[in-house]
Amino acid sequence: MYKNSGGRPGAVLAAAAVAQFVVALDMSVVNVALPAIRTALGFAPLDLSWVVHGYALTFGGFLLLGGRACDLYGRRRMFVLGLAAFGLCSLAGGLAQEPWHLIAARAGQGLGAAAAAPAALAMLTTTFAEGPPRVRALGVWSAVNAAGGALGVLAGGLLTEYAGWRWVMLINLPIVAVALAPALAGVPAEASPARREGLDLPGAVLATGGVGLLVLGVVRTDTLGWGSPVTWATLAAAAVLLAGFVLAETRVTAPLLRLGLLRSRWVAGANVLVFLAAAGQFTAFYFVSLYMQQVLGMGAAATGAAFLPFSLGLVAGTVVATRLTASRTPRTSLVPGALLAAAGLTWFALISPDGSFLADVLGPSLVTSVGAGLVLAPVAAAATTGVTPREAGMASGLMNSSRQLGGCIGLAALATIAAHRTGTAAGPASLNDGYALGLAVAAAVFVFAAVVAFGVLPRRRAITSAPHPTAPAQNRLEGTPS
Template structure:
């Protein structure tokens, strides 16, 4: 729940604690608004995939150019997550959240009305920027508006459930909207949601600007982290056509690493008022939770991709049938994300997170049984549901652990960092596992296997590697999140707060 605060007449309202100064009856509406915006942003990552053939035919995209409908969004989304999170701390979470939502909504409308590839790609890039701002600010609003404990755990459970629903329902909604109304509908669906969030957000969402005692903005740090993340993700997404050894991949990857290293130097030694105070990384739970999320999404993001390909190319389901086949997985994510906040007070976040990672491991291991003669009920459903359940069960405690104890002034930063781990983990996992699957398929063809068998053998290896990644995440959660001694935890918190 949201707690009402009182203050003496004429006393200035602390912007950090002001986020809790709203009446109780607005708490559910606040949660609905920020979660709807998050759902809209995550949905746009997956809903476009099904509509790509229709977009190609409608706007005359080349095969090589079509991939940029996805890449333009992904690159700007990943590139601006950290900056968006920190901006919400410095400029006010409500202001940044509403501005991001308005920008995302306007860009969605332009996408739907686009008459050329260039207009669509520019609009998708702007969508990604708005999405980054929304995603980081929405989590920061929740963590500063709800008290740590059962109230915040419930809110994060809803946030995680709707985020999971957005990721898994995109295939179904994309198929239905594209076949029923045409590809512009996948972008128009965002417009009424965005308008509603902007219309009610100004009255419901607290401002919550952090009080930092200075007015300096670290422009150098902002440029370094943004260009570094853009270059890094650009290099990763180009592996789908260029290969890991190509200069077109290696140069941006090297540039991204160098820029991020420069960012670390500036923040740690040079900046008078750093954009990202590195002391926040002294919190062991924050570091550990981000590592687990990186491993989880590197496996699960690729899983959706390979399952979708297997359903359509090997089991010969159309787009709507494939979307309907994802419905049990969508429900599994939502169910687990709803269950997690109830389990955490009883057995602890560490145990729930470890159990979620083990569930995802088992699900991916089951998916290694895919073969050309398989069926949805035997080869896809058991492993898909178990993996999705693990995602929902792990996401909520990982989020709770990542933001627990983080100073309110850095809540947006912590939120941006967690979302960056999710997106970069997914991008790296998809690129690496696709390379592994493709290379193995080519090797199997060279050995005399049929193309169909070679393709499913590649899927099998990708699922096996994904299972190993999730198992490593389970080990990391169990080992790294062991309860710290009271004096050690207090020392970490004091260092993080400077």
């Protein structure tokens, strides 16, 4: 049942799940606190966004490197080091006295998360065998991941209103301690390999620089716009570095990302799918939160509480998905889940400036969240199907990168579409029209995700894992035939 008998599977699952919860929480917990942070630390209006962007930039930019480091230096070691760095930077952010202190702390949190997140997923995939054991473990991991993102809005609102903005950073400390305890007590350190491969430094520089510039160019479109020469120059530089990365990976014996991994229909299809699902889900969080605050006039705490049904729906969806796919292919849940999420977002697109939480938010929240939950657990299982333990960190870093990039790029693109519809008007009716259009496009993104799940993912689960390549002729992982 378990692949790693040296450790305690329950401890591995607890450590990985709690770590993923705090990483997901930190993606959204700060957003509601931004006005209070601006007042307390004296942020300039254009600098305030870097409290969010600093985390996204380092997290997204270093995920591939963090994933490969897990394979080379040990999953448990990178997990502990990443969480420790995340916790220390959370403390530094909670004690920040100047704007740059907080931005630096958020960037440090992103670095820690880029090591801990792929390590957590890799620990799961190397501990639990493919099939029902791994699906159940990834179901728990996905449920707490989803809950962390949704509850971050609630926690941010409540902490800001009743405890002060600093607690949106300090709340991470006890959660990190809870994650570290089972990791130190029940997760064994991996034995050193007989021949340790060297880190692909050229690939690391090119991938980190390319992904970092891509995230930077996208997240700054909120202030510079997509037509800015600076935006185009940044994205062009990112494209050059990423093209160089692809070329470099074909010429090294121990690449940061083995390109043959993408020949697997499971791995390639799941990464496209998670990119699209993250774009749709992040966008739904963003527009619905703005709709409740700027159109319905709800406060921060009330907006956070209104996301509770969304959180419950995500958890319910992952539970159902775990049962559906325990003995079936992940495709069984991914296609109907993406379509259900698309239906919920289409319902969301009918929001009204004269609406209410009960009439315009509650129903579509439940439908969308259950559909998204049906996608979250199976897509993680699909992205690691057929991957050898020696490349578990590589595959985990790739999937986390796809999700992070999907969220950043999707949100930036759809926010631009919504802003064009809104125009210069700032009234509730104009804002409502922009948000409704953004949600409608997000629904179309989930429909495309369903098409990818149906057309790319194999109909049958892979039975055996391809061996790690030892010669150029073996440098591939074949997909399972339909």
